[in-house]
Amino acid sequence: MDFKEFPDFIKLLTYYEVLRKNVPANSVPQKQDLNPKDIISLLPMLSLTERVASGKVIVRLTGTALDTHFLANITGDNIVDYYRNHDKRLITAFHDKISAGPYGGFSHVRVRFDDNSLIDCRSIYLPLCATDGDPRFHLNVNHIESIQYGTEEIADEDLQKANVKIKHVCLFNLFDGPEYSVVKKLL
Numbered sequence: 001m002d003f004k005e006f007p008d009f010i011k012l013l014t015y016y017e018v019l020r021k022n023v024p025a026n027s028v029p030q031k032q033d034l035n036p037k038d039i040i041s042l043l044p045m046l047s048l049t050e051r052v053a054s055g056k057v058i059v060r061l062t063g064t065a066l067d068t069h070f071l072a073n074i075t076g077d078n079i080v081d082y083y084r085n086h087d088k089r090l091i092t093a094f095h096d097k098i099s100a101g102p103y104g105g106f107s108h109v110r111v112r113f114d115d116n117s118l119i120d121c122r123s124i125y126l127p128l129c130a131t132d133g134d135p136r137f138h139l140n141v142n143h144i145e146s147i148q149y150g151t152e153e154i155a156d157e158d159l160q161k162a163n164v165k166i167k168h169v170c171l172f173n174l175f176d177g178p179e180y181s182v183v184k185k186l187l
Contacts, residue, residue, distance in 0.1 A: 003124070008041075008042055008045060011141075012039065012046075012124065012126065012141040013104075013124070013126075015038060015039050016029070016126050019034070020174075027129075029129065030129045030130070031048075031131075033128075042063075042141055043063050043064075044065035045063050045142045045143070045144075046063045046139070046141055046142075047061060047062045047063060047066060047140045047142065048060045048061040048128075048137060048138070048139055049079065049137070049138045049140060050136055051098075051099045051136045051138065052136070054096050055080050055092045057078060057079050057095045057138075059074050059075050059076065060137075061075060066142060069119055069121075070111075079091070080092055080095075082111075087165065087166045090166055090169065091169070093186060094169050094171075094186055095138065097184070097186075098125050098171065099135050099136050099138075101127070101135075101174075102174060103127070103174060104124060104125060104126050104127070104171070104172045104180065105124065105170070105171055105172070106125075106170050106171075106172060107123050107166065107168070108123075108166075108167040109166050109167060110167055112165070121143065122142070123141065123143070124140065125138040126139045126140075168185075169186045170183075170185040171183045171184045
């Protein structure tokens, strides 16, 4: 995968590779290895999610720029709930595979609200292990490609009504960087 057009993705992947040098081969870093001071420039667009079960991916932390773009703080929410029908099954499989692989993930989603606000977001997801060794945490950096706000501010409860449409998702091999070959395209 070529992430050259997304400098923040390159920064996070580079940092992630540094973290991986301190873990056994074909393993992923632990969440506690993450030091926010090392990636200060990424923090506004960073999020951390935890896959607690299939179909349940809880947002544990969002950067301030993400809160601003989404006009809501989604910390504590199950992101799978924002998707509908086929996309809900697809995003569940996506997060299941990142945790099971472990793989990195790339997504491109478009969020349209009832007032026609539009957020186009591309993200990469990198697994982090809990202290028990389970790679259930996903460190994400997000790139907001285009934003079109409607005339009204969006209330938190309106975020649940959003039409979230997956444009593209795939898994990539974490262990063949910097090429990061696509392992599986899910859409």
